[in-house]
Amino acid sequence: MEDNLLLQVNNISVVYSDVIQVLKGVSLVIRKGQIVSLLGSNGAGKTTTLKAISGLLKPENGKVTEGSIEYEGKGIHNSSPETITRLGIIQVLEGRQPFKYLTVEENLRVGTATRWGKPYKKDLEMVYHYFQPLVARKNRLAGYCSGGELQMLVMGRALMAHPKLLLLDEPSLGLAPFLVREIFQIVKRINEEQKTTIMLVEQNANMALLIAHYGYVMENGKIVMEEAAGNLRENPDVKEFYLGTAASGALKSYKDVKAYKRRKRWL
Amino acid sequence: MEFFLQLLIQGLSVGFLYALAALGFVMIFKSSSVLNFAHGELLAIGAFIFLAFSVWLKLPIYLSFLLTLVGTFAMGFVIERLFLRPLIGEALIEVIMLTVGLAAMFKGLLLVIFGGNLFNYPDFLPAGLTIKWGAINIPPVYVASFIIGIIFLSIFGFFFKYSSQGIYMRSVADNQPAALSLGVHVRRVFAMSWAIAALVCAISGIILGIMNGINVHDISVLGLKVFPVVILGGLESIGGAIIGGLIIGILETFTGGYVSTSLKEVIPYIVLVFILLVKPYGLFGLVEIERV
Amino acid sequence: MRKLKLHPCGKFNEQYEEELTIFSTDFGRLWMWVGIVLLFAVVPFISSHYHLYVINHIGIAAIAAIGLNILIGYTGQISLGHGAFFGVGAYAAAILATRVGFPFWLSVISAGVITALVGVVFGLPSVRLKHLYLTIATLAGQFILQYLFVSWESLTKGPEGIMLPRASLLGFDIKGDRTFYYVIFVCFVILTWVAVNLIRTRFGRAFIAIRDNDRAAEGMGIPIFKYKLLSFAISSFYAGFAGGLAAYYIGSITPEPYTLMLSVEYIAMIIIGGLGSIPGAVFGAIFITVLNEILSQSTQFFMNIEGLAKIALTIAPLREFVFGLAIVFFIIFEPKGLAEVWRIIRSGFRLWPFSY
16 A cells, blocks of 8 residues: 555445435545545545545435445544544535634634644634635624635634644635635645645536646545546646537537537446 | 612612522523523522421431532433423424423422411521621621622632633533534533523522522512523623622612612513613623624 | 316425315315214214213314414414413403303304404514513513403402303303303304415415514515414404303303413413424314323322322322323424324325335
């Protein structure tokens, strides 16, 4: 086994409420210090994969029924979120979930829950260093912050936990393109400077592949493609289905048929 | 003038009683957003456990006080584990109705075990606590309750505002999934908040017992009086609970003194309706933030 | 003649009209008629006086519970004042009958209308309040009304209460349990029919929309305040109507029964029966009334045995305990209530022996 392996998902299937099967054999590997991005259309099972890793399936009545998830060589599938977060896996939920009635700084302090009792002043400074705009909002209720600030807040909150593996679920959701670029730059910097391994789930495949080292593509609860991010960006199919830059504008009707067939081969 | 002062003192002391009763309620609400209709019964349980230890088993006062605290603390855990935990994430009405059901259960049990009579504790507070100030004479119970109230207020105020555990508790009430994702031990927070609340209730219940004697019916009525108090003060605010309690207490005694004794019982609720119409989140409550 | 639908193998609606039908099969419709025939032609003749008395109380409770289910189960506004509204109906009927000399039918209907108005007044806080704040406001309403029953002596005669005149309808004296049985259950059938159909109309849909997401409902152009008040009015009408019937049936009223405990009983009925289900409200009314009756009978039973009277006195509060236990039990184990149990049993029979 390679020693730079951080997390290994082995052929897991996830079932909600004992009946709805969402993941049908997903395998992926995350290496230390990398940014791995997971792409796919809506309902492909990306978020479920993240939740399977972070243990948040349980409160939603979901379960890993087959396969295993190994983190630093230990099986963590179906463990409780309390255990998993204490191992250093922190998920940033989709759709920005701040604590509305807590101030920005109190929100950040909740991030210390996994290592309660340890000093956190330095970490606050670190977070404010990455997310400058938060400084001015320090003592304001999070419920009154803007979308961009909130995204920074929830990411900063996760950083407070000193994650070894940070699971980011759609950080670009509903943000202006300019802000998206900024957020992604920060993600990249965090990865480089804090040596945090990051798993990034995104709709904005273009941006995600720009900063990622490795990429996976999901469809219908399965991984259908995996490659280094650079190669993935060059792949004509990915280009067409996820990056929205088709090879040729001409011969549209013919291309549609071909695209349909190509897509069919995938699924 | 003397009558006025007398009413004022009486009102303040009744108000303090309400404030004490409201503290545990605010605790539970703040950390788990549960509106506890079984609150009066929790007070009563604390008071009766103390009664059982101190009067029936004739244990020394301090030992029985300690045992009561331990007992109610454990009971809070058990209540949460048995009844509240299965409902984590369920709709509001079900949780409310569950506490209503619990209230009926506890009240029934207390009545079966202790009956509906009025019980009194032996007089054990030091007489030195009496404060004399001209014509005004404040008995030791009130002084003691005042001191305990202030201690509670400062401990819990500090706890929720500055301590990490307090902030985790508030985060759970605010957004459960997010708290889970950050590794906050949500189940432990719930259990702790019920345990602490039961303990606070026990202390308040004992003080109430010293002031008025204990009777299951009276205390459960008092449990409902908590609602006007916390609505006036704001559901999440501990300071608000104290001020709300004092205002309601004074209002009640003055209505009783100057207007009519039967109106006294409902005046808090009439005030409650007006407060809700004018200032739905109370004096110090959090204004609901809704992002659509 | 259209084709009869007898045995569905699933719900496969092809048109919106089908979604709106009350009975998905003609089999169901048939059962309803069988039920009505049993209700009116068989039950009153095979039941003893005591049983009829209990059944009458069930009918009255069911009417009020259906009303409360419209408010809580369909509109999502939790009210803790239903017991007081029931009392308002009882007092309105009694006062109209004794002071104004209204005949039976008119005073019961007016009782409903007056209670509806009172309900609207206490529903007014719902302009600004939601969820638990509204619940607390209705709790205040309960106490204020309770206070009025006792203290507005010029109107309510305070704790002494009011005796009602004998009810009469169309020149017939209504006396005895059996005659009242017919009156109560005709009202019950009509009001149930109204409630079932109300839910199918735009009003019902608006109620459900408000329950599920009031902001979205408002965004869709539903005037939510108007509909919330309407829901309060309808629900209180049911309570008041039932209260009026109860006042005539019992013959005299005092302020004691209309306490918070009664409100809790009604909420218990709809939770145990099933929130947002009309049959559920009826099941709940049956369950709670029978439970109450069994509990008080068993206390009576012990009271009459020499030497056990003392035990009986001490276990009397067990009634409250069992009551709370029933609520807690249902909320934890079957939050959808008896209506769901009934559905499961029924489909179990229908699908037997192949359970899928």
